[in-house]
Amino acid sequence: MGTILLVVLILILIGVLPTWNHSRNWGIAPVSLTGVLVLVLIVLLLTGRL
Incomplete structure (x- = not known):
């Protein structure tokens, strides 16, 4: 879901x-x-919260 x-x-x-x-x-x-939304999403994916 997060990758999509x-x-x-x-x-x-x-x-x-x-x-x-x-x-x-x-x-x-x-x-x-x-860009800010993409950055926040990347941080959430890397921390495992999404």
Whole structure:
């Protein structure tokens, strides 16, 4: 379950990068928020809590 969630969050991180046409005027906020979520998920996976 945790691995599937990690893959989904990484795909979301790629999707919100400001290089794509649909997200160009969003700025960096979605990327940084999703990056923090991925970082928290990685820490939870490494500590065995997820």
